[in-house]
Amino acid sequence: MDEMLAEVRESIASVLAEECPGLAVHKFIDGHDPLDERLAGLAADLGWLLIALPEAASGIGLGAAGLAALNQELGRVGAPGPFLAQSVALDALVNSTVANADAVAALVGEVVAGSATLAIAARFDLAPKDGMMLLGECSARAALLPGEGDDLVLVDLADAALESVVIWDETRSMVRLQRAAVRPIATLAGMKARAEAAYAIALAADSVGAARGILDRTVTFMKEREQFGRPIGSFQALKHRVANHLVNAGGAEQLVLQAVEHVDEGGPGAGLWSALAKANATDAAVKVCADCVQLHGGVGFTREYDPHVFLKRVRLNEMLLSSNGRLRDCAEQAFAAALQGGHDVLELAQ
Amino acid sequence: MIIDLRDDVSAFRAAIRDWIAQTLPEDWAEVAERGTEDENVAFQRWWFGQLATEGLSVPHWPEEYGGVDLGISGQMIVADEMARAGAPPLDVYIVTLNHLPGTLIPCGNADQRARYLPPASQGAVWCQGFSEPGAGSDLASLRCRAVRDGDHYVINGQKIWSSMSRYAQHCILLVRTDPDVAKHAGISFLIMDMDTPGLEVRPIEQIDGHSDFSELFLTDVRVPVANLVGAENDGWRVAQATLASERGVLAFEAAERRRHLMENYYRAARAVNAEWLDDDELRRQFMTLLGDLQASRRLIRDLLHDHENGAPHASTAMASARIKLYQTTVIQKISDLVARIEGLEGHVRRSFHAQSRFVGMFDFLNSYAWTISGGTNEIMRNLIAERGLGLPRG
Ligand SMILES: Cc1cc2nc3c(=O)[nH]c(=O)nc-3n(C[C@H](O)[C@H](O)[C@H](O)COP(=O)(O)OP(=O)(O)OC[C@H]3O[C@@H](n4cnc5c(N)ncnc54)[C@H](O)[C@@H]3O)c2cc1C
Numbered sequence A: 001m002d003e004m005l006a007e008v009r010e011s012i013a014s015v016l017a018e019e020c021p022g023l024a025v026h027k028f029i030d031g032h033d034p035l036d037e038r039l040a041g042l043a044a045d046l047g048w049l050l051i052a053l054p055e056a057a058s059g060i061g062l063g064a065a066g067l068a069a070l071n072q073e074l075g076r077v078g079a080p081g082p083f084l085a086q087s088v089a090l091d092a093l094v095n096s097t098v099a100n101a102d103a104v105a106a107l108v109g110e111v112v113a114g115s116a117t118l119a120i121a122a123r124f125d126l127a128p129k130d131g132m133m134l135l136g137e138c139s140a141r142a143a144l145l146p147g148e149g150d151d152l153v154l155v156d157l158a159d160a161a162l163e164s165v166v167i168w169d170e171t172r173s174m175v176r177l178q179r180a181a182v183r184p185i186a187t188l189a190g191m192k193a194r195a196e197a198a199y200a201i202a203l204a205a206d207s208v209g210a211a212r213g214i215l216d217r218t219v220t221f222m223k224e225r226e227q228f229g230r231p232i233g234s235f236q237a238l239k240h241r242v243a244n245h246l247v248n249a250g251g252a253e254q255l256v257l258q259a260v261e262h263v264d265e266g267g268p269g270a271g272l273w274s275a276l277a278k279a280n281a282t283d284a285a286v287k288v289c290a291d292c293v294q295l296h297g298g299v300g301f302t303r304e305y306d307p308h309v310f311l312k313r314v315r316l317n318e319m320l321l322s323s324n325g326r327l328r329d330c331a332e333q334a335f336a337a338a339l340q341g342g343h344d345v346l347e348l349a350q
Numbered sequence B: 001m002i003i004d005l006r007d008d009v010s011a012f013r014a015a016i017r018d019w020i021a022q023t024l025p026e027d028w029a030e031v032a033e034r035g036t037e038d039e040n041v042a043f044q045r046w047w048f049g050q051l052a053t054e055g056l057s058v059p060h061w062p063e064e065y066g067g068v069d070l071g072i073s074g075q076m077i078v079a080d081e082m083a084r085a086g087a088p089p090l091d092v093y094i095v096t097l098n099h100l101p102g103t104l105i106p107c108g109n110a111d112q113r114a115r116y117l118p119p120a121s122q123g124a125v126w127c128q129g130f131s132e133p134g135a136g137s138d139l140a141s142l143r144c145r146a147v148r149d150g151d152h153y154v155i156n157g158q159k160i161w162s163s164m165s166r167y168a169q170h171c172i173l174l175v176r177t178d179p180d181v182a183k184h185a186g187i188s189f190l191i192m193d194m195d196t197p198g199l200e201v202r203p204i205e206q207i208d209g210h211s212d213f214s215e216l217f218l219t220d221v222r223v224p225v226a227n228l229v230g231a232e233n234d235g236w237r238v239a240q241a242t243l244a245s246e247r248g249v250l251a252f253e254a255a256e257r258r259r260h261l262m263e264n265y266y267r268a269a270r271a272v273n274a275e276w277l278d279d280d281e282l283r284r285q286f287m288t289l290l291g292d293l294q295a296s297r298r299l300i301r302d303l304l305h306d307h308e309n310g311a312p313h314a315s316t317a318m319a320s321a322r323i324k325l326y327q328t329t330v331i332q333k334i335s336d337l338v339a340r341i342e343g344l345e346g347h348v349r350r351s352f353h354a355q356s357r358f359v360g361m362f363d364f365l366n367s368y369a370w371t372i373s374g375g376t377n378e379i380m381r382n383l384i385a386e387r388g389l390g391l392p393r394g
Helices: A002-019 A022-029 A035-046 A063-077 A083-094 A101-113 A192-224 A236-265 A270-295 A297-301 A307-319 A324-340 B009-023 B028-034 B037-053 B072-085 B091-107 B110-121 B235-244 B249-271 B280-308 B313-347 B360-372 B377-388
Strands: A118-121 A132-135 A142-146 A152-156 A162-165 A174-177 A184-188 B126-129 B145-149 B152-163 B170-176 B187-193 B199-203 B213-224
Touching: A002 A035, A002 A063, A022 A035, A022 A307, A063 A083, A063 A192, A063 A236, A083 A101, A083 A118, A083 A132, A083 A142, A083 A192, A101 A184, A192 A236, A192 A270, A192 A307, A236 A270, A236 B280, A236 B313, A236 B377, A270 A297, A270 A307, A270 A324, A270 B280, A324 B249, A324 B280, B009 B072, B028 B037, B037 B091, B072 B249, B072 B280, B091 B110, B091 B126, B091 B152, B091 B170, B091 B235, B126 B152, B145 B170, B152 B170, B152 B187, B170 B235, B187 B213, B187 B235, B235 B313, B249 B280, B249 B313, B280 B313, B313 B360, B313 B377
Parallel strands: A118 A142, B126 B170
Antiparallel strands: A118 A132, A132 A174, A142 A152, A152 A184, A162 A174, B145 B152, B152 B213, B170 B187, B199 B213
């Protein structure tokens, strides 16, 4: 399992390194190249959205670990496209039992094959209302929204009034659902907690990847850019900052893995660790990416250079799902409940 | 002996747990809180002796010196059970347990190993005399001078910050044997008995109220040449082995203790509906740090496994620098939070020895021991940036 995961991650990383270097992302955001479509095509050919899905749904069965690996690698290169929302929505769809299973299965098949896309509610802590934001594209076929109580509802976007919004993060898309009363396709009973955990892990992993990706590029820049007759990377004030960023990104990455383990085991720590992973990882990533702007100096303030792409992406991640303060409250409640129930959610496998 | 059960993981764990429950006086923590430093050290000696009777004092050492070569997983079980029970931390034995075998096994000779390791396994206390008033982060600039006189070295100079040295029987000492060569090339590594004439130990009072460390004044102190570890002037290389042994299981135990302290602190707060649980900032910061602590525990566990699986030294050395920086920062943030949670009550000086619960200001002040000793966190950042990320030297 670990070997398979490493192989999958390696293969995604190498494809993305080839197809999605910084220059390509810039061409995309400048409107010169439909990189998102190319990546969607590659994802369909290579089965990226199948990685996390259970074998019963023709997936590879890597679960939350696969979900995290995919999103982390996408985040590392700032890959454009609706992958994050889709990977979260698919996880919920294939793991729930719904009344009209055939329609849902057909939709899943289309999404995996790249002929339809899915959106999800940007925030899960608010009940659907007119004008709510979705993470996904204007062309999305359906969207997953929080439903009553612990349920989720899959809604048909075919006749929905969608307004596309221009957002700062140009690597992802958001739309506004003008009237929240849209035709439901299926109710995913009791799936809210699972979807929140998957969403949290995907956001945390994407953010860790983004932080690591821009940090690597910033370190390279610091070795090349010279001032006062020497590389700026020799200035200790800057070195110490990148050393901090490196260890903090490493800590956040461990928290993603912690959440992955608990979610995959379906244990009482799933809600606790996924909420904390999203809160801590997005906070850490915002600090790293913001400082990478500063570490670049004037070019860090230009559209032409990479740091802003990552900063905007992780700032959006930070705002998605639920506020980090709220997530820490959820984590605290989960912690209290676990202790009350006599569950040891802090134990590490040795 | 309990150590004989080590191959059966669950029996081993259960036996340690039961034994601690039976052996450790129930009120030890309260007694420790009230006790003086001397009483605490005496208690640690007693506890070490108890551990030795079960083969649990130095289980990670090789068999010929009193251990059983217990692997990392086994050591983690022992550390975990000690932390879980809040058993006395063996502060006075840190050098004995880690630096001494970490130095003598790779770099000492057979006589030295046979002479020093078995008594250490029974509780001889060792200290480390590396730092000097003029040589801290730049350790290699040390000046404490040793001059050869027949089969002895005659040593003059000063050492500082030597932890637990006033309780120690022996000291691992770095001295300058050749002042005329490059600074790293003229250093030697010696073993000094602490009762040698000419050695004076003066405790230094710390910010946390303890006097764990002392200054060492050496005036014509005579140390036999037989006590040279490694070759003359090759002490810097030997010292690298010592410094490498500083981290690892020690960090693991510290992290495991905090895991239980945090859990207990939270439980106790919930039980009385403590006010801070209604304070969004404090409550959320607590959760943030619970996450960071968990991350640091995972990093340490992975490092220990890499070590055991023979990962290349350069990669484990870099990982341990990263972990030192991350973990000690987390420790400091936790204690900072607890100080803020405790508010004014945390400023009342109740105890200097609370080891089984968080104590506001004491833990906060004490946390600087973590960020300064064992290579300051600034030095860790230099290492990470220069050797890890390949940024040019300034
Ligand atoms: C609780 C405690 C226990 C200790 N126990 C022992 C012991 O048992 N045996 C022993 O030998 N020593 C011991 N030490 C000493 C410890 O190793 C040194 O204090 C430490 O290496 C720092 O050296 P220094 O105190 O001379 O500070 P300095 O090196 O003078 O540092 C002062 C400040 O400058 C910074 N600094 C220095 N150089 C650089 C640089 N190149 N780049 C950036 N910043 C820099 C430091 O990080 C620090 O913030 C102990 C220290 C403490 C606090």
